[in-house]
Amino acid sequence: MFRLPVLRRFRIGAVVAAIAVALPLAACSTGGGSSDSGSSSEATDTLNLAIPPSALTLDPAQMQPTNSRYIWGSIYESLAYWDPQTGAVTPWAAKGWAYSPDGKTLTIQLRDGLTFSDGSAVLASDVAATINRSVNTSGYIQSVDTAVASAEASDDKTVLVHFKYYDPKWVSLMGREVGVIAKASNLNSPDIATNPIGSGPYTLDTQASVPGTKYVLRKRKDYWDAESFPFSTINVNIVNDPTAQLNAFKAGQANATIVTSQQVSGAKAVEGATVTQVDATTVYWLLFLDKYGKSSNPEFKDVRVRQAVNYALDRDGIANKLLQGHATPTDQVFFPSRDVFDKDLEQKYPYDPAKAKELLAQAGYPNGFTIEIPSSQATQQFEPTLSQELGAVGITLKWVPIPESQTASIILTGQYQLYLKQSGIVSDPYTAALYFTPDGGTVNPEKYTDPTITSIYDKITTTVDPKQSIEVYKELNNYAVDQALAAPVTMTAALWATSQGVTFVDRAGLPSDIRQFGVAGK
Incomplete structure (x- = not known):
């Protein structure tokens, strides 16, 4: 058989x-x-x-x-x-x-x-x-x-x-x-x-x-x-x-x-x-896995630490040099081909290592800290750059190799507090639900939420007309970027040869x- x-x-x-x-x-x-x-x-x-x-x-x-x-x-x-x-x-x-x-x-x-x-x-x-x-x-x-x-x-x-x-x-x-x-x-x-x-x-x-x-x-x-x-x-x-x-x-x-x-x-x-390039089909982003601060590495509970990570990233350099222009730098996880994407948010976190160091000091980490992060074949191209940029502001990344068979499930174990994740394009409602609600599964394994997110999402789940809900989703996106609930790195392109x-x-x-x-x- x-x-x-x-x-x-x-x-x-x-x-x-x-x-x-x-x-x-x-x-x-x-x-x-x-x-x-x-x-x-x-x-x-x-x-x-x-x-x-x-x-x-x-x-x-x-x-x-x-x-x-x-x-x-x-x-x-x-x-x-x-x-x-x-x-x-x-x-x-x-x-x-x-x-x-x-x-x-x-x-x-x-x-x-x-x-x-x-x-x-x-x-x-x-x-x-x-x-x-x-x-x-x-x-x-x-x-x-x-x-x-x-x-x-x-x-x-x-x-x-x-x-x-x-x-x-x-x-x-x-x-x-x-x-x-x-x-x-x-x-x-x-x-x-x-x-x-x-x-x-x-x-x-x-x-x-x-x-x-x-x-x-x-x-x-x-x-x-x-x-x-x-x-x-x-x-x-x-x-x-x-x-x-x-x-x-x-x-x-x-x-x-x-x-x-x-x-x-x-x-x-x-x-x-023919080689066809399709822009912005996947977002690579650093996923903060302990925003509640329950682990032995509770640094990401502090919004200033999460914001520091965002300021430490040279997104333009990653997109244009590391990925040779086949990518677009981004500060948000909503895709530009959808309704919720807000171009005004794209300069929320300009590359500013000095600002990152200042925020870390304000949060009580003037000497930085060391954090373990899973390493797989999908992350290896990014690892030297991310280590250099975050290390420059005091955040030392210790990359830990994991079996390829565990790349989807490892973040559910609670062993790691930071993860470089790749997510494909989806609808705006799907993006919002997975990233910012307790139903997010492997995208939100800690089931993080807060009163503001709950209030916004209550509006979403009581607005059945999709067109009327767009502005509410934008409110959620704005809040997520302001609170640095994630650290988006870049949106990459698909290249198909036929x-x-x-x-x-x-x-x-x-x-x-x-x-x-x-x-x-x-």
């Missing part, structure tokens, strides 16, 4: 190569890979991806927003998608949805023609069963489904999702792993994690696939909108090393891959190749996935 392994978590040494594939799905509308991102008379109907590894399971309750989405996002249908042109959450398997006035019930209407890979119809009861199982099963999805009480089908096409309280981020998650649709009768199958009955545009060819190395996806001819997916076959090749990824691209073994800033010229040297005949479209700064690839001229 074919078994999908649990691949090693995302590992890659170069920062720019680490950005797009570890994040949630960005789907597309019909013809998502449009011809204006490249053109060629040599069209292909096979997409050969070369990507780094990540944890992989096809169990809908255990899915994670990593580059494994190339596989499970093809096998499972999603209720919605994120439009790569605008970033808007757009109906897909769901033809529409609406909240009740109090935001505690979401009514979802399914479109006609949805079927599973075994030919049976997708029903609202399947959607409800998938949601309920994820809510009641330990895993990543459960950690972001905390507001969901239950889901039910009122008829074959209508799903009612009941919430304990209004959760403004949930609709955006319908375009990610939360919105996948599995067959109710298949949810308890022993093969659910390896070879499930899917609802999406592709099926996994278990005979042609090699676990941990290559996954072959075959297009379903009976899929309701097959025209939106031009590739009859998608080969997802798992490649550990970025140099090997580029070599596969040069050799024609891959017609799409992520490249680093140092690899751009090499990729462009391939005849007919061969002649393959197009790539992303204007909204979304994480990449198969729905953003297309065939030139189609």
Whole structure:
């Protein structure tokens, strides 16, 4: 029996190569890979991806927003998608949805023609069963489904999702792993994690696939909108090393891959190749893990210490020199392609080591302090620079190597009080909930909040109209920057190399996935 392994978590040494594939799905509308991102008379109907590894399971309750989405996002249908042109959450398997006035019930209407890979119809009861199982099963999805009480089908096409309280981020998650649709009768199958009955545009060819190395996806001819997916076959090749990824691209073994800033010229040297840069798809930021001051290193409880860290960072130098201009310095964690981003906050913490030293002295640390911080392949490029800049103001960083398999869970242990984290672009409600509420999971493992945050978020969760809530989110962003609840470093760009005949479209700064690839001229 074919078994999908649990691949090693995302590992890659170069920062720019680490950005797009570890994040949630960005789907597309019909013809998502449009011809204006490249053109060629040599069209292909096979997409050969070369990507780094990540944890992989096809169990809908255990899915994670990593580059494994190339596989499970093809096998499972999603209720919605994120439009790569605008970033808007757009109906897909769901033809529409609406909240009740109090935001505690979401009514979802399914479109006609949805079927599973075994030919049976997708029903609202399947959607409800998938949601309920994820809510009641330990895993990543459960950690972001905390507001969901239950889901039910009122008829074959209508799903009612009941919430304990209004959760403004949930609709955006319908375009990610939360919105996948599995067959109710298949949810308890022993093969659910390896070879499930899917609802999406592709099926996994278990005979042609090699676990941990290559996954072959075959297009379903009976899929309701097959025209939106031009590739009859998608080969997802798992490649550990970025140099090997580029070599596969040069050799024609891959017609799409992520490249680093140092690899751009090499990729462009391939005849007919195009390198597309998508700005600000990932934020790198120093996460303060003990703002309550409960640990043996309680320094970050003091706002002046957190502000000192922000003043100590030469963000322009990191973006323009270390990352060779393929990044944008930032003082906030909200993304510039979204509504809450405030350009007036971008000069809140100019590079000022003298100011940083002054604040540390005021906080009672005139001689600074030493702090341990986890080291992994994703942080190594930053480590010398961060050590130098923070060390110059008196904060000595002691980098402690950790196994790559622990990079996602290590911050939950309470062992470390500082962590360099990489987070992909998401919706504003999702960013706000994860960074600044007790429901943040690994983004806010200490469940930090304070009276001001609670008051602001009470406004958010009682404002069901998204447009009316934008100003409240901006209030939260302003407060978070003023209180230095985090120390953002830079927003990095995604660099995608595609061969002649393959197009790539992303204007909204979304994480990449198969729905953003297309065939030139189609």
